[in-house]
Amino acid sequence: MDKIVINALNGISYGMLLFLIASGLSLVMGLMGIVNLAHGAIFVVGGFVGLTIAKLTGSFLLAVLVGALSAGLLGVILERGFFRFLYKQDFAQVLVTFGFIFIIGNLLLWIWGPWPRSAFVPSYFAGSVPVMGAYFPIHRFAVIGIAAMIFFVLWWLQEKTRTGAIIRAGMDDAEMVSGLGINLTPINIGAFFLGSAIAGAGCVIGVQLFGSISHFDGMGLLLTAVIVVIIGGVGSVQGALVGALIIGLVDSFGKVYFPEITRFTMYLALAVIIIVKPSGILGRKL
DSSP: OHHHHHHHHHHHHHHHHHHHHHHHHHHHHHHHOOOOTTHHHHHHHHHHHHHHHHHHHOOHHHHHHHHHHHHHHHHHHHHHHTGGGOTTOHHHHHHHHHHHHHHHHHHHHHHHOSOOEEOOOOGGGOSEEEETTEEEEHHHHHHHHHHHHHHHHHHHHHHHSHHHHHHHHHHHHHHHHHHTTOOOHHHHHHHHHHHHHHHHHHHHHHGGGTSEEOTTHHHHHHHHHHHHHHHHOTTOHHHHHHHHHHHHHHHHHHHHHOGGGGGGHHHHHHHHHHHHOTTOTTOOOO
């Protein structure tokens, strides 16, 4: 029983980290139709900047804030400088955003050198607590708790505010919203900043699950985040959470009970969802 509980907690903590990456990606894809493959690289930038601040100052909170700000600003620069010219150009979006994965990765290599950034765990998140006869790291509980709070903030923003109503309407029919005199440009910029900032903060918060982050790790995490978005449904905060938890749990239990095929378990889950509900579990029909 203790083994099942620990694996479930590991899957939930990993899933919550995936949610921090995938929620912004889902929002941008749903609102603007931008397939931003550079999102994983933005995640890594936030981690590199934030972890550097953490090592210099010893402040975890400052590291999260600076990591989020740096990732958010980079996201806005890319959106204003390049991506806004690529609306409804799917092939160009893929080529340009994929190219930025290598550009950003090599810039990180040039600035920080070839060494990965190791995780920073503040003293109040260090250690473990007993759970069902086993021990579970406190920092993993912190990842779950922080990601849950971010989810509730995003849910409130999307479902209970005027801005959220505009975002939902823009996902359904951006031309009609613009025709009503609502300027979607600041909404798009804000969405891009928020999604990138959450990803950057998520890297600082959740890198403890990996031990360190390297220059091109964003590519692998991006692929997983895209699977999360497809499973949960594009444009849905709730969908991003559900998809992330499914992949987190599938990955965690797969490593224990199906180690020979663990690399393919999330693709199996993806295939099942695409067959049963192509729009995703909680996806909006775009």
